[in-house]
Every structure is written in structure tokens, then in C-alpha cells.
Amino acid sequence: MGRAGRSSARSRVAWRYRARYRLPKRGTLFQIRFRISRRKCEMKPEATASETLPLIGPDILQPDGLARFRRSGELPVKVLQFGEGNFLRGFADWMLETCNRKQLFNGAVAVTQPRPSGKTKLDQLKAQNGIYTLLVRGLREGQRLEEKETVTVLSRMIDPYGEWESFLELAEGPELEFVISNTTEAGIAYRHSEWNPREPVSSFPGKLTAFLYRRFERFSGDPGKGLIHLPCELIEQNGDRLLETVLRHADDWRLPDAFKSWVRESNRFLNTLVDRIVTGFPAEEAEGLFSEWGYADPLLVTSEPYYLWAIQAGRELEERLPLETAGLNVRWVDDLTPFRMRKVRILNGTHTLMATIGLMNGLREVREALEHPAWGPKFIQGLFDEILPGIPLDRGELLAYANETLERFRNPYIRHRLADIAMNGIAKWKVRLLPSVKAYIGATGKTPPILAESLASMIRLCLPEPHSESDDNQSQKGTPLQTRDDPLLLDLIRKTWQSPTTGDGDGAKDSARRILALTELWGEDLTELPGLADKVSGHFAKWEKSSR
Numbered sequence: 001m002g003r004a005g006r007s008s009a010r011s012r013v014a015w016r017y018r019a020r021y022r023l024p025k026r027g028t029l030f031q032i033r034f035r036i037s038r039r040k041c042e043m044k045p046e047a048t049a050s051e052t053l054p055l056i057g058p059d060i061l062q063p064d065g066l067a068r069f070r071r072s073g074e075l076p077v078k079v080l081q082f083g084e085g086n087f088l089r090g091f092a093d094w095m096l097e098t099c100n101r102k103q104l105f106n107g108a109v110a111v112t113q114p115r116p117s118g119k120t121k122l123d124q125l126k127a128q129n130g131i132y133t134l135l136v137r138g139l140r141e142g143q144r145l146e147e148k149e150t151v152t153v154l155s156r157m158i159d160p161y162g163e164w165e166s167f168l169e170l171a172e173g174p175e176l177e178f179v180i181s182n183t184t185e186a187g188i189a190y191r192h193s194e195w196n197p198r199e200p201v202s203s204f205p206g207k208l209t210a211f212l213y214r215r216f217e218r219f220s221g222d223p224g225k226g227l228i229h230l231p232c233e234l235i236e237q238n239g240d241r242l243l244e245t246v247l248r249h250a251d252d253w254r255l256p257d258a259f260k261s262w263v264r265e266s267n268r269f270l271n272t273l274v275d276r277i278v279t280g281f282p283a284e285e286a287e288g289l290f291s292e293w294g295y296a297d298p299l300l301v302t303s304e305p306y307y308l309w310a311i312q313a314g315r316e317l318e319e320r321l322p323l324e325t326a327g328l329n330v331r332w333v334d335d336l337t338p339f340r341m342r343k344v345r346i347l348n349g350t351h352t353l354m355a356t357i358g359l360m361n362g363l364r365e366v367r368e369a370l371e372h373p374a375w376g377p378k379f380i381q382g383l384f385d386e387i388l389p390g391i392p393l394d395r396g397e398l399l400a401y402a403n404e405t406l407e408r409f410r411n412p413y414i415r416h417r418l419a420d421i422a423m424n425g426i427a428k429w430k431v432r433l434l435p436s437v438k439a440y441i442g443a444t445g446k447t448p449p450i451l452a453e454s455l456a457s458m459i460r461l462c463l464p465e466p467h468s469e470s471d472d473n474q475s476q477k478g479t480p481l482q483t484r485d486d487p488l489l490l491d492l493i494r495k496t497w498q499s500p501t502t503g504d505g506d507g508a509k510d511s512a513r514r515i516l517a518l519t520e521l522w523g524e525d526l527t528e529l530p531g532l533a534d535k536v537s538g539h540f541a542k543w544e545k546s547s548r
């Protein structure tokens with residue numbers, strides 16, 4: 001220790017001694033107290049488990065995990081994955097790992113991030129040699145279930161922005177067979193971009209087009225070298241949309257007709273529907289879990305036990321992708337429509353119902369909303385009386401799925417924020433609840449009261465500084481709720497709200513009616529649905545009265 005170090009150590013001891021015995025030598029007791037509290041603030045907090053424990057990697061794996069990791073490194077890359085996010089790690093990668101455990105698939109995954117901001121997670125994956133933990137927790141038939149798995153199937157991590165040539169070289173792999181993606185609802189979208197073979201393309205479909213073109217050239221258009229595309233994005237006919245977007249880029253870039261034919265005829269772009277609640281990194285519990293396990297894993301992902309992957313394709317694909325053979329809940333189907341309708345209207349519809357009414361009333365999370373003594377029964381009534389009857393599918397199956405969905409929402413491990421579900425709520429409401437409103441009106445001639453309250457709540461959440469109505473949730477009361485939605489749509493709602501009344505109605509009631517009439521918002525004039533505008537504007541009149 002140098003001199004300066006020794007003297008500062010001595011003065012620290014003296015300072016502590018003086019402080020302990022409250023001997024004010026060079027100042028008052030007050031000053032000492034002040035120094036102590038300042039010192040406390042300056043003290044480095046104790047190191048956390050994440051800082052002291054080893055990072056997950058080959059060194060900490062159990063023998064079976066290590067054997068799987070080593071094997072993955074030797075297996076051919078059969079899958080290119082666009083998306084480093086939570087969902088794919090808790091869903092498709094886990095499924096491929098399951099197949100590999102049973103020696104059924106025998107392939108590894110190369111993962112790439114679809115947009116530049118994904119680099120942080122990709123770098124973290126590199127630091128962990130692609131290894132991460134999946135914690136599946138929840139209720140199965142009322143019993144608590146907890147399974148921890150180490151996933152080792154990601155053998156290559158490639159940053160397409162920094163390693164564009166390595167990314168394209170992957171296309172030359174003769175054993176590559178599949179492309180899996182999850183880039184959110186925003187990812188499969190056409191964005192014009194110039195074509196320079198040496199420069200990375202920014203959008204996901206653009207990168208995929210460049211990748212396929214390299215493969216087409218490398219194998220001289222061999223029909224046997226086409227790929228099977230399995231998009232997981234939650235948009236209708238995701239496979240068809242992806243194919244359209246790739247072909248649009250090919251047109252833009254004036255790529256040869258032979259390439260476009262190869263894309264259409266030798267590749268398969270399958271429509272798929274995914275269903276699993278993947279809640280990502282459990283920030284509040286992570287330190288405790290890491291201490292218990294003896295290692296840290298910043299890419300730990302948590303999910304519920306339930307999952308379903310419905311893929312519109314013949315079962316013959318099992319030979320190449322033996323998901324069902326591995327015992328996984330995967331359905332090869334002729335028509336995805338009933339699966340999508342059932343899931344979107346029941347699960348996503350009830351989520352949106354709870355998020356809209358719940359946020360207006362001071363609720364924060366899905367489970368809390370469902371178990372709330374006053375609101376819970378209302379949400380359940382909305383599901384069984386107003387959503388379910390309008391779905392033209394087998395009643396028994398719908399009831400089973402609805403009950404199973406409620407059990408999933410009651411999962412004590414899932415902390416699913418209503419505010420996250422409410423994000424981009426206008427688009428979600430149109431797809432997830434409007435069809436149920438129409439079916440209810442069509443069948444009964446009446447307006448579904450709970451769904452109408454959800455619509456009124458959603459509109460109110462889009463207005464500047466809506467406030468929670470709850471009296472029993474102090475932290476929410478009076479706090480402006482942040483609505484995250486398309487700024488253009490929010491602007492339209494707010495301007496319409498503020499524009500002068502037309503005369504026949506008054507105040508909030510009239511403004512609500514004008515918002516329902518905006519076809520650019522809903523795709524149609526909602527005031528034409530009998531009774532809906534009266535019910536919705538009735539809520540606004542009630543809120544206005546109670547705010548006076």
C-alpha cells in the first residue's frame with residue numbers, strides 16, 4: 001500500500017472511531033452524523049449474485065448439458081433464425097432442443113438479429129456460447145409445475161450488420177432447411193431499400209431476400225435447395241405476407257425471373273399460429289434464482305407450461321421437422337382459420353378486455369385483474385356471455401379452451417402487465433374484440449355491454465391524461481396512464497375529441513360518437529352498429545358527470 005493509501009486508511013479508522021464514540025473533535029455531532037450518512041451513501045453496494053457468480057456457459061453445465069452443447073457444435077446448421085428475442089427462445093428453440101434430446105432432429109440453429117438494436121442480446125448470447133436457461137412455471141390441472149431446462153441448440157450467433165458476409169455464407173450451407181422468425185407484428189413489412197450486395201439490408205424481409213438470392217446463385221437454382229419458412233409473427237397469413245414482401249424486394253432489385261420462380265416454387269412459406277405466454281427475464285426474482293443455481297444467466301427466459309404451434313402444412317413435414325414425433329403440442333393443419341379465431345378472440349380478446357377496463361380502474365396485471373373481487377367476475381362474464389357465443393366453432397372445444405385460458409391467466413408465476421398488453425391497443429381492439437361485438441349484435445340485436453365498456457375505456461385511455469377511476473388503488477389514482485400507440489392514430493383521436501360539437505349531442509357524449517365514426521381508425525363507421533354508440537357515449541357521459 002502506498003503512502004496515500006496508508007494515510008487514507010488511517011484517517012478512515014480514526015474517522016470511524018470518532019463516529020462510533022460520538023467524539024466531535026473537529027466538528028459538531030451533527031457534522032459527524034452528516035459525514036456518516038454521506039459515507040453510507042458513497043459505500044459500494046454489496047456485489048449481487050449476477051456479479052459474483054460465474055456466467056452460464058459450458059463450464060457450469062451438468063454432464064448431460066455439456067454433452068448436448070458439444071453435440072450442437074458438431075451438428076449441421078439446419079435452421080436460420082431471425083430474432084434473438086424472448087419468444088423464440090422460450091418457444092421454437094426449446095422445441096428444437098427437445099427434438100435433439102431425443103436424437104430426432106439432429107440440427108443446430110444459427111441466430112441473427114433482425115434489426116440493429118438486437119445486437120446487445122446477440123452479443124450476450126455470444127458471451128454465453130449460445131447457452132441459456134428456460135424456466136417453465138405455472139399450473140397444470142391445478143397443480144404447480146416448475147421445470148428448468150438448459151437450451152444449447154443455438155450454435156452460431158451472427159450479427160448481420162457487422163458480419164454481413166458471414167451471414168450470407170450461411171446461405172451456402174447444403175444442410176440448411178428452415179428459416180424461423182419472430183420480428184413482432186412490425187417486422188414483416190415492406191420498406192424500400194437499395195440493393196448493394198456488399199451492404200447489409202436493414203429490414204427482415206430485405207435481409208431474407210438477399211440471403212435467398214445468395215443460396216439461389218450458389219446452388220444454381222437447384223429446386224432441392226429451397227427452404228421452409230416458419231414465421232411466428234402474430235399476423236394473419238404470416239407466411240403469405242412474408243413471401244409477398246420477399247418478391248416485392250426481388251422486383252425492386254430487378255433480380256432474375258428465375259430467382260423469383262425458385263422463391264415461389266422451391267421454397268415453402270407456411271402460415272403458422274403460435275400460442276404461449278413467454279414472460280421473459282424475471283427481474284424481481286433473478287438474483288435469488290441465480291444464488292440458488294450457482295450461476296448467473298442474463299438471458300434467462302420464463303414461460304408458462306402451455307404451448308401450441310399450429311402449422312398450415314401436411315404432416316409429411318414431420319419427416320424433416322419431427323416436432324409431433326418428439327411429443328410436442330404441434331398441429332399440422334389444412335386450415336389455420338379455426339385455431340387463429342379461437343385463440344385471438346378468446347385469449348387475446350380477454351387480454352384486451354382486461355387491459356382496457358382494468359387500466360381505467362387501477363388494475364395493473366392480468367392475474368390481479370382476474371382475481372379482483374369486483375372486476376374479475378365481470379371479465380369472466382364478458383368472455384363467456386359476450387365473446388364465446390359469437391365464435392362459429394364447436395361449443396365444447398371453445399368452453400374447454402376458455403377455461404384453460406383462465407387457468408393460464410391465473411398462473412401465479414406470470415406477472416403480465418396490462419399496460420404492455422394495451423400497447424398498440426387500437427389495432428388489437430379491431431382484430432381481437434370488434435368481431436365479437438358484431439357477432440353478438442347479429443345474434444341478439446343488442447349491444448354487448450362489457451365489450452362496449454372496453455371500447456369506451458380504450459378510447460378514453462387514448463385521450464390526454466386519462467385518470468384511473470379506482471378508489472382502492474392509491475398508487476394509480478390520479479396518475480396519468482401512458483398509452484403507447486401509433487402517434488398518428490392518437491393524434492386523430494385527440495383532434496376529433498377537441499373539435500367543436502355538431503349540435504345534436506353535447507360534450508363528451510358527442511365527441512365519443514364522432515370518434516366511433518372515424519373510418520380511418522376502425523376501417524368502418526362504428527356508429528352504424530346498432531346501439532354501440534349509445535352505450536359507449538353513455539360511459540363518457542358518466543365519467544364526465546363523476547369528474548365534475
Ligand SMILES: NC(=O)c1ccc[n+]([C@@H]2O[C@H](COP(=O)([O-])OP(=O)(O)OC[C@H]3O[C@@H](n4cnc5c(N)ncnc54)[C@H](O)[C@@H]3O)[C@@H](O)[C@H]2O)c1
Nearest residue numbers: 083084085086087114118183184185186187234276277278
Ligand atoms: N411473449 C409472448 O408471450 C408472445 C406470445 C406469442 C406471440 N408473441 C409475439 O412476439 C412479439 C414479441 O416478441 P418477444 O416477446 O420475443 O419480445 P422481444 O422484445 O424479446 O423480441 C422482439 C423481437 O422482435 C424484433 N423486432 C422488434 N421490432 C422489430 C421490427 N420493427 N423489425 C424487425 N424486428 C423487430 C427484435 O429484434 C426481437 O428479436 C409480439 O409482437 C407478439 O405478437 C409473443
Ligand SMILES: O=P(O)(O)OC[C@@H](O)[C@@H](O)[C@H](O)[C@H](O)CO
Nearest residue numbers: 234274275276277348351420421
Ligand atoms: O404480444 P401482444 O402485445 O401482441 O399481445 C399481448 C398478449 O395478448 C399476447 O402476448 C399473448 O400473451 C400471446 O399471444 C399468447 O400466445
